[in-house]
Amino acid sequence: MDDAVNKTEQDQVVIADRTIDEPSPAERAKKRMLGHKGFMFGAIVLGVILAIAFLAPLISPHDPLDQQLARKLIPPIWHDHPKVTWAHPLGTDQFGRDYLSRLIHGSQISLLIGFAAMLISGVIGTAIGVAAGYFGGRVDMVVNFIITTRLSLPVVLVALAVVSLIGNSLWIVIAVLGLLIWDRFAVVMRSTTQQVRNLDYVAAAQAIGCSTPRIIFTEIMPNIVNNLIVVATVEMAHAIILEAALSFLGLGVQPPAPSWGLMIAEGKNHMLFDPWLVGIPGTALFILILSINLLGDGIRDITAPENRN
């Protein structure tokens, strides 16, 4: 009997404690995430596009490369046209390829190039940015010089020229973009590392004799990773736009691959009578980039609410 009373009393105490308790940082972050409309929109839309890209072979109704001239230029279903059919909800292009299937498979190309180019540029930019910010002095001067040199080269022009000279394949496009767009990573990582390296816990780690790699990886990196993620989203969107522009100009992903930029270029000649050929892949590109940007903006707001303005 006594035991039971004690137990309920204890429970009450625990419950009372919980109500007084502040929500844990994780709970607060979750609440901020759910309350941030842009973040939620970006995360959900990007999640859907990712799912579509991974499931592309399963969900696309036709082979994206299958040409059948007998069924060319069927308009999408919202058009009032005798040829319109549910077999091709988004119609077919000038070669009679199912547009929905091409759009679905095109998401793979955009995401793969965006992600891989971002990864390469992220590794380069973070490495030299953190080195410049942490060591300062001469290292900083050299890195600054490299960044300035890189910025003075026109990205689109150099990418086009290099791809045309060494030949174009998916991996060459990825490598060229990755080697060109690391500048923002370097600039942002350099300035954030400069701020973090003067904080007390870094001085403490230095004082107890931690090795430099250890300080960089266990003290500095965890504290700049939020900014790193934000820059990563910006650069992924940047790489996707650049790939689309390169493919649009005919020097990126090569036909018959269903790159969205290439689809816009191919539809351009039929734009007068079939504007949806340009409208559909362009809208897809717009939505993808919008969702990545909103996700990045959201992460910035959530992780550093004081930076909102």
Place this chain on the structure above:
Amino acid sequence: MLIYALKRLSIALLVAITVSLLTFSMIYLSGDPAIALAGESATQQDIENIRKVYGYDRPIIVQYAAWLGNALQGNLGHSHYLKTEVSNVIFDRLPVTMTLGACALSFALALSIPLGVLAAMRPNTLVDRFALTLAVIGQALPSFWFALIMIFLFGVSLRWLPITGSASWLNFVMPSIALGYYVTPAVMRLTRAGMIEVLSSDYIRTARAKGLRPGVVLFKHALRNAIIPVVSLAAVQFGFMLGGSIVIETIFAINGLGQLAWESILRADLPMMQAIVLVLSCFYIVLTFVADLLNAFLDPRIRVS
């Protein structure tokens, strides 16, 4: 100020030399330039001859020095395809691209600075939301697609504007918007952030307390200080625009440097490609150098640190 300027100048020169080295090395990207020039049906003797005539048999450092020496004298090489001096063609086309860039920048600034000021005056209101939405949408619109939509709407459907060529100022309206809108989000955000910071500062409160008219406080006191970082951003973006005009010029068939670059890339006209990359890079270096000096002149704190 003089020391600061000299320091910046030496960095700019060093960057220019590095860029020229990178540009020069472009000819070795595709392998042996002599083989590429000779074509597929060339014999070994043809290749040897070409190597001698074009000087590819000399050590690379000598080739670079000769190339750089010529470039400094305004001789950017000979176009194998057009059979003419590269520099003549480039200086023919440069004014068109400059005009396009200037129009695009004017459009961007005319749209983004007032929007940024309005958003800063009424933060977190409808105006601010509108400006922010515009910025988010602008950043996600691929410029080549936006250009095509404009061509379809205003050129083909409504027939308001010409779609190709560079004959009259009307030809520049759509390309300028297509090239310029991409810059507006960045300029607008910077203007907004700068204005919000300045408007909450003490000297603005003093100016208001003195009873100065709101317009005078806003434009003469606040905007003048908030605009300083925008100046250097605008200069940098102008440089990016010249490089990015390749896409827009190709779409609108504008006879500028961008279209020339694209044509040269398709023709594998290497001397022309190298020259365009070099000219645009140097232009960017000069722009950022001027912007830095201007900034240091406007804001004494920069030249001291």
